[in-house]
Amino acid sequence: MDITPYVESLRRDLLAAAEGAGPEARQVAERLGFALDPAARLALMEAISQAAAEITAEMPAGGVDVRLQGRELDFVVHSPSQADLTPPAPPAPPAPPSPPGETDEDGGVARITLRLPESVKTRAEDAAAQAGQSLNTWLVTVVRNATHHGVVNVDIDLSSIPFLGGSDPLRGKGNRRMTGWL
Structure with a gap:
């Protein structure tokens, strides 16, 4: 002007x-x-x-x-x-309990340096924000979950299964989900 x-x-x-x-x-x-x-x-x-x-x-x-x-x-x-106008995703399911004998207090805290491509860092920050966590807490949770043997994160959309998934039994449409840890 x-x-x-x-x-x-x-x-x-x-x-x-x-x-x-x-x-x-x-x-x-x-x-x-x-x-x-x-x-x-x-x-x-x-x-x-x-x-x-x-x-x-x-x-x-x-x-x-x-x-x-x-x-x-x-x-x-x-x-x-x-992307800013879309509602946030539902929060992530709670982390599974630690296996017997493994606790966070076993040995103190270790500090590492992690170098990520900027695009991966941005996606990780978005995922942490959606989970309502800091990036550091989210990364610790992801690494902890990935290193526990026998733990599987389940996120199943039941809306496509007729008579189970939704409010419309004829079309099977709805927003029913099952999430958790096995």
């Missing part, structure tokens, strides 16, 4: 107000008009930024930012992606 026309309008109005006071007042108004340029730009930017903040506060999701590019203002509108 080019705010120069608004600053020029302010300068013209100042000159017009000084016209009736004589040539000396006109010269003072011209000098003041040029001196006011940066202050007027800053005041306009602050007003527009405040308006963008108020618009953002009223939006259900996303936001509006105002950025200065040279002498112009640019607006950046952040709209939520479709």
Whole structure:
């Protein structure tokens, strides 16, 4: 957004107000008009930024930012992606109990460094958030579950089985799921 026309309008109005006071007042108004340029730009930017903040506060999701590019203002509108609008997945089932003789207190805490591709890290963070856990807690749970022998995580969609899966016995549609540990 080019705010120069608004600053020029302010300068013209100042000159017009000084016209009736004589040539000396006109010269003072011209000098003041040029001196006011940066202050007027800053005041306009602050007003527009405040308006963008108020618009953002009223939006259900996303936001509006105002950025200065040279002498112009640019607006950046952040709209939520479709993934942000989908409801979160149901929480993960609770972890199975530790086998006899194995507890978390057996030997203290070991610290490791794990290097993941950025895309894998992002997916892991999303999965942790869906489970309502920190990334570290989620990773510990995943490693613990993967290292227990004989433990299987089950997540079965029963909605496709006629007369078992759903509220409609003729079409077998519904949202029944069975999850847990075996």
